[in-house]
Amino acid sequence: MKILLTGADGQVGYELWRSLQYFGEVIPTTRKGKEINGLPTIALDLSDMQDIEKKLNAIQPDLICNAAAYTAVDEAESNQELAHKINADAPAIFAKYAVISDTKVIHYSTDYVFSGNANTPWKEDDECDPQGVYAHTKLLGEQAIIDSGCQYKIFRTAWVYSQRGNNFLNTMLRLATDKEQLNVVDDQIGSPTWAHSIAMVTALTLKNPAEGLFHLTSSGKTSWSGFARRIFSIAEKLELISNSPIVNGITTSQYPTPAKRPNYSVLDCSKLKETFEIRMPNWQTNLQLCMQNMIPNKRKSN
Numbered sequence: 301m302k303i304l305l306t307g308a309d310g311q312v313g314y315e316l317w318r319s320l321q322y323f324g325e326v327i328p329t330t331r332k333g334k335e336i337n338g339l340p341t342i343a344l345d346l347s348d349m350q351d352i353e354k355k356l357n358a359i360q361p362d363l364i365c366n367a368a369a370y371t372a373v374d375e376a377e378s379n380q381e382l383a384h385k386i387n388a389d390a391p392a393i394f395a396k397y398a399v400i401s402d403t404k405v406i407h408y409s410t411d412y413v414f415s416g417n418a419n420t421p422w423k424e425d426d427e428c429d430p431q432g433v434y435a436h437t438k439l440l441g442e443q444a445i446i447d448s449g450c451q452y453k454i455f456r457t458a459w460v461y462s463q464r465g466n467n468f469l470n471t472m473l474r475l476a477t478d479k480e481q482l483n484v485v486d487d488q489i490g491s492p493t494w495a496h497s498i499a500m501v502t503a504l505t506l507k508n509p510a511e512g513l514f515h516l517t518s519s520g521k522t523s524w525s526g527f528a529r530r531i532f533s534i535a536e537k538l539e540l541i542s543n544s545p546i547v548n549g550i551t552t553s554q555y556p557t558p559a560k561r562p563n564y565s566v567l568d569c570s571k572l573k574e575t576f577e578i579r580m581p582n583w584q585t586n587l588q589l590c591m592q593n594m595i596p597n598k599r600k601s602n
């Protein structure tokens with residue numbers, strides 16, 4: 301099986317590169333074809349529709365795994381055209397190719413497709429009401445794949461973090477080096493999800509012919525301030541930081557951002573669990589497992 305992987309340098313894409321190689325030949329792509337940890341990747345710019353068609357025809361993949369996306373949620377508000385190309389038009393091209401060539405598509409979407417006005421977990425067929433450009437373009441990407449009639453799995457995930465990349469975990473650890481107090485939003489609720497576990501679940505479901513849209517997050521929920529406090533308490537125990545900053549919970553209105561975020565974006569993952577017989581670990585355990593990988597090698601061996 302030939303697997304075309306996009307976003308190989310992203311949080312989820314990098315983990316997929318590692319997990320999917322047991323199922324076939326992974327062809328990792330990045331926007332500019334950059335080398336990652338000494339390994340080459342092929343250039344594939346998802347804002348260039350001709351480039352996508354050219355590469356698809358040249359590579360002729362059996363599976364397209366699309367982990368690339370325009371993920372800068374706030375910047376998307378002023379960069380609508382580019383976000384639309386990458387998040388909506390590119391998945392549509394993948395899906396169109398997949399129909400013609402009998403190729404399968406795996407794609408990722410977001411909890412931000414929902415309004416956030418709820419207090420029970422969102423199910424796959426609940427009404428979507430994206431609140432910003434990023435969320436809107438991601439929903440269009442989902443719909444293009446679903447409407448195309450191709451064979452697909454779409455995983456909606458949330459609050460993604462990993463050891464590498466720009467994410468909340470790394471931002472908190474960086475801020476902890478010089479801040480004694482931090483103000484963090486505590487009225488947005490979601491489920492922090494380790495990129496590694498998204499890749500693991502993708503691999504576990506790969507050979508299962510079930511298709512459709514599935515919610516995929518860690519189990520349990522917290523606020524951004526709860527997430528931050530847990531990061532600091534683990535980091536202190538692992539000696540990744542010397543002192544935990546005090547986390548002051550603030551409201552969303554005290555921290556205005558260009559893009560509106562859902563207040564409550566916990567996803568109901570029971571369809572994923574029942575269809576694939578998968579148990580999702582809780583977010584605290586996965587956070588600890590991820591952060592254990594951050595202990596410098598020298599100290600780990602003692």
Ligand SMILES: NC(=O)c1ccc[n+]([C@@H]2O[C@H](COP(=O)([O-])OP(=O)(O)OC[C@H]3O[C@@H](n4cnc5c(N)ncnc54)[C@H](OP(=O)(O)O)[C@@H]3O)[C@@H](O)[C@H]2O)c1
Nearest residue numbers: 307309310311312331345346347368369371408410457460
């Ligand atoms: N991060 C989250 O909290 C979150 C939450 C819910 C859902 N998701 C979804 O999960 C999936 C994976 O997200 P992630 O967290 O792994 O995102 P990420 O770390 O930001 O990675 C996205 C990747 O897409 C690449 N990309 C952007 N524009 C591109 C272009 N024009 N051509 C080719 N590649 C391009 C980026 O490359 P560059 O570095 O070169 O820009 C980056 O490597 C996405 O579908 C995202 O919408 C993420």
